[in-house]
Amino acid sequence: MTLRRDLRVIADMVPAGSRVLDVGCGDGALMAALRDEKGVEARGIELAAGDVAAAVARGLSVVQGDADTDLGDYPADAFDVVILSQTLQATREPAKVLDELLRIGRRAIVSFPNFGHWRVRLSILLGGRMPMTAALPVEWYETPNIHLCSIDDFRALAASRGAAIDGARFLSRSRPVSAVFANLLAEQAVFLLRRG
Amino acid sequence: MSGDERFGLDRRVRLAGPLTLDSGAQLAPVEIAYETYGALSADGSNAILICHALTGDQHVASAHPITGKPGWWVRMVGPGKPIDPERHFIVCANVLGSCMGSSGPASLAPDGSPFAMRFPVITIRDMVRAQAMLLDHLGVGTLAAVVGGSMGGMQALEWAATYPGRVRSAVVIASAARHSAQNIAFHEVGRQAIMADPKWRGGDYYAAGDPPAAGLAVARMAAHITYLSEEGLTAKFGRRLQGREAVSFGFDADFQVESYLRHQGISFVERFDANSYLYITRAMDYLDMAEAHGGQLANAFRGTATRFCVVSFTSDWLYPTAESRRIVRALNAAGAQVSFVELESPFGHDAFLLEAPELNRVVDGFLRAVA
Numbered sequence: 315m316t317l318r319r320d321l322r323v324i325a326d327m328v329p330a331g332s333r334v335l336d337v338g339c340g341d342g343a344l345m346a347a348l349r350d351e352k353g354v355e356a357r358g359i360e361l362a363a364g365d366v367a368a369a370v371a372r373g374l375s376v377v378q379g380d381a382d383t384d385l386g387d388y389p390a391d392a393f394d395v396v397i398l399s400q401t402l403q404a405t406r407e408p409a410k411v412l413d414e415l416l417r418i419g420r421r422a423i424v425s426f427p428n429f430g431h432w433r434v435r436l437s438i439l440l441g442g443r444m445p446m447t448a449a450l451p452v453e454w455y456e457t458p459n460i461h462l463c464s465i466d467d468f469r470a471l472a473a474s475r476g477a478a479i480d481g482a483r484f485l486s487r488s489r490p491v492s493a494v495f496a497n498l499l500a501e502q503a504v505f506l507l508r509r510g
Numbered sequence: 511m512s513g514d515e516r517f518g519l520d521r522r523v524r525l526a527g528p529l530t531l532d533s534g535a536q537l538a539p540v541e542i543a544y545e546t547y548g549a550l551s552a553d554g555s556n557a558i559l560i561c562h563a564l565t566g567d568q569h570v571a572s573a574h575p576i577t578g579k580p581g582w583w584v585r586m587v588g589p590g591k592p593i594d595p596e597r598h599f600i601v602c603a604n605v606l607g608s609c610m611g612s613s614g615p616a617s618l619a620p621d622g623s624p625f626a627m628r629f630p631v632i633t634i635r636d637m638v639r640a641q642a643m644l645l646d647h648l649g650v651g652t653l654a655a656v657v658g659g660s661m662g663g664m665q666a667l668e669w670a671a672t673y674p675g676r677v678r679s680a681v682v683i684a685s686a687a688r689h690s691a692q693n694i695a696f697h698e699v700g701r702q703a704i705m706a707d708p709k710w711r712g713g714d715y716y717a718a719g720d721p722p723a724a725g726l727a728v729a730r731m732a733a734h735i736t737y738l739s740e741e742g743l744t745a746k747f748g749r750r751l752q753g754r755e756a757v758s759f760g761f762d763a764d765f766q767v768e769s770y771l772r773h774q775g776i777s778f779v780e781r782f783d784a785n786s787y788l789y790i791t792r793a794m795d796y797l798d799m800a801e802a803h804g805g806q807l808a809n810a811f812r813g814t815a816t817r818f819c820v821v822s823f824t825s826d827w828l829y830p831t832a833e834s835r836r837i838v839r840a841l842n843a844a845g846a847q848v849s850f851v852e853l854e855s856p857f858g859h860d861a862f863l864l865e866a867p868e869l870n871r872v873v874d875g876f877l878r879a880v881a
Contacts, residue, residue, distance in 0.1 A: 357847070363851055363853060366849070366850075366851040367851055367871055367872050370819065370851065370872050370876050370879075371872065371875025372875065373876075373878065373879025375817065376849050376850075376851075377848060377849060377850040378850050378851045379850075388842050389842075392845065
C-alpha cells in the first residue's frame, strides 16, 4: 500500500525501532507503515470512532481521544517521537498541544497546511474571500481548521515554546520546495522538533 | 482431545483446593461448572477464556438448560464469529458464588446442608483465582485472550493484574475497574429487596423449597432498569398502556414498561438463586482495583506485556465511558498497549449483548492481531 505523500515524508523522519505516538492517527495508515517497514512500536490517538475501529482491526493500539484533552494521560518521555499530522490547526490550544508533544516525546513531528501559500494570499487579497485550496478544501463555516497558520507563524511559535527545529520538509503539489521560499510556495510543511 | 472428559459442553469438576480467598477464608473443595468449545492447539496458543456477567453462566454459546434460550453471547462466539471454535479453544466457567453448578451459597457444605449465608464472601479476584485453578486442570497455561463484558470485563482486568504472565490480551467491554457509589447503591436496593422478603429466612430457605421469589424479582427489576437507557425505554414502551384503553385507577400493570419489568423479574427467579445474587453483587461492590494497588490503578498493570482492548457504549450509564477512560488512562500511564473505542448505541449497558457489528469488528480485528 502506498502512503500519502506527506505521510511518507513523516515516515522517513522516524528512526527505525523507535517508540512512536501518532496523535490524530486516522485509520492508522502511517502507524501500520511504520510498524511494517521500520519495526516501530506505534500507539495512536484518534477522535473518530470509525477510524479507531479500523485501526484496531489492523492490529494497532489506538485510543479514542482528543489531542486537546487527552495528551495529559501520557507520562513524560513515554515516546521517542510524537507525530501530529494535519491536526495542529484543528486543536483549540495549539501552543499547549505543542508543549504536550514535547513533554511526552523526546521529538515531535508536526505537519500542517501553510496558510502563507501564495494561493491563500491571493484568494484573500484579490478575491476578498476565505481561501479554498487543495490543502484547505472546506468552506470557512464548516472547516475544523480553527487555528490556521503560515510556516513563519509556526517557526515563531516553536521558538516561543522553546522548541528547536531539527529538520523541515516543504511540499507543493506533493513536490519538494526549498526552505527559503517555503512560506510563499509550500502548501504543506513537516517539521521535526525537539526540546530546545 | 475427543474422549477426554474434561472437554465439551456442560462439564463439572471438583477441584481439591483449598482456594484461599481475599477474605482470608479457605474454600475446599471447589466445584466449577464450565463448557469448552473447539480444540486446544498443539502449542496451546489459542485458548480464550470468556467471563460472564452478574447473572450469566457458562452457557455462552449453547442452549440454557432451564430456559432453553440460545447461549448468551452467540453474537460474539460461534462459527464465523470473532471468537470461533474453528480457530479458538474457548472456555467459559460459571463464576464462584453463582448457582449454575459452581460452588456458591446453594452448594452443600461439609455438614451436608447448603452453605446459605455460611458461604464465604468472595471477590472478583477470587472468581479469577478459581478460573485459574480450572485452567490448570484443563492444561491451559497461557491465554491468548480473556474476554468479558460488564462483570466479565472486571474479571478480565483482574486476570491481567493477578496473572500477567498468563494473559496475552484482555478485552474489557462495558465495564469498570471499581464500583461507584451509584453502582453500590443500586445493588443495595436489590439486596434489601431480597432480605426484606420473609421467605428469605436469613438465607436458609433451601429446605423449605420456597425461595424469596418476590424479593429477588424486585431486585432484578431494579437492576434491569440500569441495563437499559431512558432513550431505549422510551423507544420500546413510552407511556403506552398494557392491554387496555385507559389507566385503571388501580395498581395493576397499566403501563407496558411495568408489565415488561414484572416479566423480567418473574422469569429471572426461575433460573437464579437469591443468595447467589447477594454474594455476587457484594463481590462487584468490593471491586476497587486502584485501592487494591496502593491507590493507583496504573500500579495494577505496571510493566505488563498484556495487550488491552477497552470498549464502552455511549448510552451505558451503569458503567459509563468515563470509567473505561479511567482504565485507559491507567494503562497508558503503565505503558501498556491499549486500544479504546466508545461505540454509538441507544441500548444502554445491555448493548454489549445485542447485535453490534462495530463491536464484533473491533474484537475480531484485535484478536486476530494478537494471534
